[in-house]
Amino acid sequence: MKNDFGGHDNHHYDNVDAYVGQALGVCETLPKHEDSFYGNYVVMTGDEVGTCLKNMYRNRYFTPSGNISGSCESQFGALTVAKLPTDEEILREAMKKLGMEEQLLMV
Structure with missing residues (x-):
């Protein structure tokens, strides 16, 4: 998720x-116009999540090392982090999020 030049009220979810x-690259927002980042399945090429947000929860992060650096864990609670999934697992997750569970049985 990205915003520039005072962007606000971005809700990036599911x-x-x-x-x-990295997952986030956002700037400061106006009071009561915070960005949100939740319910996402994030496969990263590095270990840096990026900017921390006030409304950040239920995200699953996957990195080459299975760890993240510069995390928001101390500010926003425990984060779910694991090593990179296979391409098939990523596609399976995308199909679930798109409501295509029936097609998963055929794959």
């Missing part, structure tokens, strides 16, 4: 972000 350098 997405599959695959092979991104």
Whole structure:
């Protein structure tokens, strides 16, 4: 998720972000116009999550090392982090999020 130049009220949720350098790159927002990042399945090419947000929860992060650096864990509670999933697992998660569970049985 990204915003620039005072962007605000971005709600990035229930997405599959695959092979991104970091999950977030956002700027300060106006009071009561915070950005949100939740319920996402984030496969990163590095270990840096990026900018911490006040409204950040239920995300699952996957990194080459299975760890994250510069995390928001101390500010926003425990984060779910694991090593990189296979391409098939990423596609399976995307199909679930798109409501295509029936097609999963055929794969």
